[in-house]
Amino acid sequence: MRCSFFGIDLRFPVMIAPSAMHGQAHEDGEKATARAAVRAGLYVFKRRDITEAIVKKAEALGYRALCLTVDAPITGRRERDLRSGFTVSDAMGQLPNIQMLGNVVNQQLVEFEAQKDLTLDWSIITWLKSICNLPVIAKGILHPADARCAIKAGAAAIVISNHGGRQLDSTPATIDVLPAIAAEVRGEIPIFLDGGIRRGTDVFKALGPGGPAETAQTEATEATFGSCGGF
Numbered sequence: 001m002r003c004s005f006f007g008i009d010l011r012f013p014v015m016i017a018p019s020a021m022h023g024q025a026h027e028d029g030e031k032a033t034a035r036a037a038v039r040a041g042l043y044v045f046k047r048r049d050i051t052e053a054i055v056k057k058a059e060a061l062g063y064r065a066l067c068l069t070v071d072a073p074i075t076g077r078r079e080r081d082l083r084s085g086f087t088v089s090d091a092m093g094q095l096p097n098i099q100m101l102g103n104v105v106n107q108q109l110v111e112f113e114a115q116k117d118l119t120l121d122w123s124i125i126t127w128l129k130s131i132c133n134l135p136v137i138a139k140g141i142l143h144p145a146d147a148r149c150a151i152k153a154g155a156a157a158i159v160i161s162n163h164g165g166r167q168l169d170s171t172p173a174t175i176d177v178l179p180a181i182a183a184e185v186r187g188e189i190p191i192f193l194d195g196g197i198r199r200g201t202d203v204f205k206a207l208g209p210g211g212p213a214e215t216a217q218t219e220a221t222e223a224t225f226g227s228c229g230g231f
């Protein structure tokens, strides 16, 4: 089955490891997804030279695509995190990509957030493409108009995602917006989808009537990513 679901990062480029593109189930399930999301997270910083260095490092290491999270310019009010007293571990500071920030980040989430570039618009995709040869995937699309903007900006694919509902309450379910977005994209670029995929039948629902299977996405995916891409 040529499907790939991956959990990654918003507003900011995230690397997809070659092994992450094969869509195979793993016994660690969501724990593995969470670990990968933490490891893979990259952000566009106000200091573009830092982002550029991280992107070039990813390319040199053999990563095959950049996944740009476009739905979280600022972190949402995550009430579950507030209730549980969630904090970011100091160990975050030991991650190589964080260390590249040097004095810019003082290992505290609030300061880390302050370094993010909140002024991003679709031109960031053009910029990312100008500094590397990797395809850029826009993650966090929930509306056909945004899918069109992503295509115009040069995205190689989109991820229909509501960030698992973690970023903003009351966003639509991805399965509900899929048909309209697939109708807009009509196979021009591949569509990935995440959110609420918990069993095989969820995959079939996403591939069902109105979904990308009717709009020649598979061919577009293979053309861009080979035989291991999304819908």
Ligand SMILES: Cc1cc2nc3c(=O)[nH]c(=O)nc-3n(C[C@H](O)[C@H](O)[C@H](O)COP(=O)(O)O)c2cc1C
Pocket (backbone or CB within 6 Å): 006, 007, 008, 009, 010, 011, 034, 037, 038, 041, 069, 139, 161, 162, 163, 164, 165, 166, 194, 195, 196, 197
């Ligand atoms: C622990 C955790 C961390 C996540 N971190 C990020 C992140 O940094 N960037 C991002 O774009 N999405 C992140 N996500 C969202 C996932 O990439 C994905 O969109 C979402 O989990 C899909 O919904 P689902 O959990 O219902 O499958 C995270 C999800 C989880 C569970």
